[in-house]
Amino acid sequence: MPKLGLGIVLVGLTVLTACGQAKDPHGQEGQHDQHNQPHGGHESTNTSQVQAVWKFASQTPESKKEEELSIQIQDNTGKPIEKFEISHEKKLHLIVVSKDLSYFNHIHPEYTEKGIFKIKTQFPSGGDYKLIADFIPEGGGAKTESQWIQVQGDAPAQKPIQPETNFTKVVDGKEVTLSLDNLQAGKELTMSFTIKDAATKQPITNLEQYLGAVGHVVILSADAEKYIHNHPLEEKATGPVAKFGTSFPTSGTYKIWGQFQHQGKVFTVPFVINVP
Structure with missing residues (x-):
């Protein structure tokens, strides 16, 4: 998929999640995370009704600079989705990883209005990163939207992702x-x-x-x-x-x-x- 650089990119992806029981211990329907039983993962398709629009305040995000990111959650007609369930104390969880998975960040954008979440964050170096938004629209099932982006700046050599033997x-x-x-x-x-x-x-x-x-x-x-x-x-x-x-x-x-x-x-x- 294209990387996010200039402007806005509309995304609707099929993403794999881990599926637990239908209702979590806090009473939320459709919780996709694991609860109380070792249940497996399955594919969750969310292209029909929910989409994300990702946009940086600057034209191109740069490493080692505070960048403001907005995530617009909307339906497939472009109408904002404005109400979300609280899932583990937050309305939206954002996972940020570098392409070689050496960098990991789990952060929580603030909800503003009209389906828009915003956060300021920094990227440690240039290169490709994946952003993964994890949320539950009110009355619906858990959704996951993601986007690859390209960050300007010096990019370190990619580290091989090798299985470990010492746990x-x-x-x-x-x-x-x-x-x-x-x-x-x-x-x-x-x-x-x-x-x-x-x-x-x-x-x-x-x-x-x-x-x-x-x-x-x-x-x-x-x-x-x-x-x-x-x-x-x-x-x-x-x-x-x-x-x-x-x-x-x-x-x-x-x-x-x-x-x-x-x-x-x-x-x-x-x-x-x-x-x-």
């Missing part, structure tokens, strides 16, 4: 170990994140709520075309283990970002896996 990492003083049971394409499985203090090796049992849950997981295929957003099986858990149910639609390489909060600070732990 224990230290981030912000936390030692996090990922385990997956029944890892196979098309099969339901449970992802478990075990979190310890990196210095003392003691289990961390006082994880805090992040966006209404013990954690969130975003998964993308290596080409950034398959997107899964999971919420934990036990939302009010406090550690040391946070479990998420999911499934991978096809074999291949995927990157997983687990996000958790401890002592007032959110930390993000990435893993790259190969799904047979």
